[in-house]
Amino acid sequence: xxxxYDLFWSFRSPxxxxxxxxxxxxxxxxxxxxxxxxVYPIAVRQPDFFANSDPLWFSYFMLDMRRSAEFAGLPIxxxxxxxxxxxxxxxxxxxxxxxxxxxxxxxQAATERGHGLRFIDQVSRIIWDGTTDNWHRGDHLAxxxxxxxxxxxxxxxAIAADPDRFDRMIEASQDAQRAGxxxxxxxxLFDGEPFFGQDRFDQLTWRMxxxxxxxx
Numbered sequence: 006x007x008x009x010y011d012l013f014w015s016f017r018s019p020x021x022x023x024x025x026x027x028x029x030x031x032x033x034x035x036x037x038x039x040x041x042x043x044v045y046p047i048a049v050r051q052p053d054f055f056a057n058s059d060p061l062w063f064s065y066f067m068l069d070m071r072r073s074a075e076f077a078g079l080p081i082x083x084x085x086x087x088x089x090x091x092x093x094x095x096x097x098x099x100x101x102x103x104x105x106x107x108x109x110x111x112x113q114a115a116t117e118r119g120h121g122l123r124f125i126d127q128v129s130r131i132i133w134d135g136t137t138d139n140w141h142r143g144d145h146l147a148x149x150x151x152x153x154x155x156x157x158x159x160x161x162x163a164i165a166a167d168p169d170r171f172d173r174m175i176e177a178s179q180d181a182q183r184a185g186x187x188x189x190x191x192x193x194l195f196d197g198e199p200f201f202g203q204d205r206f207d208q209l210t211w212r213m214x215x216x217x218x219x220x221x
Contacts, residue, residue, distance in 0.1 A: 008213055009038040010195035013182040014125055016108040017046035017088045019070045021191045022129040023077050024203035028193075029126050031210065036219050041121030042178035043112030044190060048089045049105060050179065052098040073203065082135030104141055107164075110171040111146075114160040115153065123153035 012028065014021045032039050047054050074081035088104045091097070108128065115124035127149040131137040137145055150157040164171055182192055186199035193200040193209050196216060200209045210218065 013192040015046040015190040018190045020203040022133040041116045043109045080134045085138045110164045127152045
C-alpha cells in the first residue's frame, strides 16, 4: 500500500528549503506520495509574532539556519529580495505582499497539477541557495517552473482567473495545519502524527518504516 503525507510548507522558511531535497529523494526512492500544502509564513498569518518575540529568538534563528544548512551540505543565503516585505522603520509587515502571495498561490496551482513537490524544490533553490539575486525578475521563476514540468504563464493565468479560490485553498491548508498539531513549517503530517521541522525528517521516515514503507 502506498503511503502518503501532507507537507505544510512556506516559501519564506529556510527550514522548508532545507528539508525539500530530502523529501524529493524520499518520493523518488520509496513508494510514498507527498501532498504539498503551501501556507503563508507566520509573518503574514500573525504579523505581530516577531514584534513580541525575545531578541534572542532572531539571533539564534540566524545562527541555526546557517548551521543547519552547513550540516545538510546545502548552500544558503537570506533571499534577495525577501519574499515577505517589511517596513524597516517600524519592523512591521504591510498587508500588501506581492511576492509571497504570488509564490504561495503558484505553489497551490503546481500542486493541483501534480507537480507540487518538484515546483517548491526548484523555486526554493533560486530563492535560498544564494546564486540568484532578484529571483522575482526576468525568467528565473519561469525556468524553475519549466524544470518542474510546468508553464509559469499558464499558472499565473489560472490564478488571475480565480484568485479567491486559491486563497480559500491556502486558508484551508492553514486550518488543517493547526488541526494537525502545529502552526510552524515545515510540518509533515503522516497518519495523523505531526513532525515539525526539517530535523524531524529521520523520525518521519522511521515512523513510515513502521507503517510499511517500501523501496520502489
